[in-house]
Amino acid sequence: MSLKHTLLGFLNMWPLSGYDLTKMFGATVRFYWSATHTQIYRTLKQMLQEGLVEQELVRQTDYPNKKLYHITDRGREELLAWLAEPADIPPVRHRLLVKMSLGEELDTETIIRLLEDYRKKLQQRLDLYDKRNKQITQEYARSERERFLWDAVLDNGISVYETELEWIDRTLRGLQRFIGRAREEK
Numbered sequence: 001m002s003l004k005h006t007l008l009g010f011l012n013m014w015p016l017s018g019y020d021l022t023k024m025f026g027a028t029v030r031f032y033w034s035a036t037h038t039q040i041y042r043t044l045k046q047m048l049q050e051g052l053v054e055q056e057l058v059r060q061t062d063y064p065n066k067k068l069y070h071i072t073d074r075g076r077e078e079l080l081a082w083l084a085e086p087a088d089i090p091p092v093r094h095r096l097l098v099k100m101s102l103g104e105e106l107d108t109e110t111i112i113r114l115l116e117d118y119r120k121k122l123q124q125r126l127d128l129y130d131k132r133n134k135q136i137t138q139e140y141a142r143s144e145r146e147r148f149l150w151d152a153v154l155d156n157g158i159s160v161y162e163t164e165l166e167w168i169d170r171t172l173r174g175l176q177r178f179i180g181r182a183r184e185e186k
Contacts, residue, residue: 002082003033003035003039003040003043004043004046004047004052005078005079005082005083006025006029006033006035007021007025007040007043007044007047007053008047008052008053008071008075008076008078008079008082009079009083010024010025011053011069011070011071011075012071012075012076012079013140013142015056015068015069015070016068016069017058017066017067017068017069018040018041018044018067018069019066021040021044021069022037022040024140025040027139027140028140028150031125031128031129031154031157032153032157044069047069047075050074051072051074051075052071052072052074052075052078053069053070053071053072053075054069054070054072055067055068055069055070056068056069056070096114096115096118099114100171108175108178108179109179111175112172112175112179115168115171115172115175116172118168119165119168119169122161122164122165122168123165125157125161126158126161126162126165129154129157129158129161130158
């Protein structure tokens with residue numbers, strides 16, 4: 001996925017300031033794609049140079065002036081071409097799975113603590129997805145179909161984390177038999 005294309009997609013919805021783009025990014029796609037405030041502004045600058053967006057200075061009296069970004073025709077063409085490309089399966093970089101693969105070096109209790117810690121983090125993410133689900137569709141969806149698509153994306157994230165939780169529970173149950181063996185071998 002490209003940050004540039006994500007920002008183009010947001011700007012295709014509405015003209016937005018850099019601050020608004022950062023806020024929208026944080027409320028929506030950050031669940032499955034990360035970018036910092038600095039990366040967003042750097043990408044906006046690059047998109048300006050490429051002619052994919054235009055910048056409008058909005059003068060304000062009570063606040064500092066703001067720069068509002070608009071997608072150009074060239075930017076919309078770039079976005080539509082990218083949206084129509086088939087999607088690849090994303091690369092997996094799962095630190096816990098690497099640790100589990102090399103876990104023979106750890107005692108069972110340490111592995112259990114790693115799994116339980118990861119389980120807490122997954123549950124926190126699931127709780128956040130649940131809270132965000134309604135907020136995202138109410139705040140950003142422009143149509144019933146778009147609301148459905150946002151919900152489908154969040155449902156995907158929820159099912160991934162629920163599956164991970166189920167895997168952790170099975171793994172924790174399986175590790176229980178090794179706790180007794182370690183004590184017997186001592």
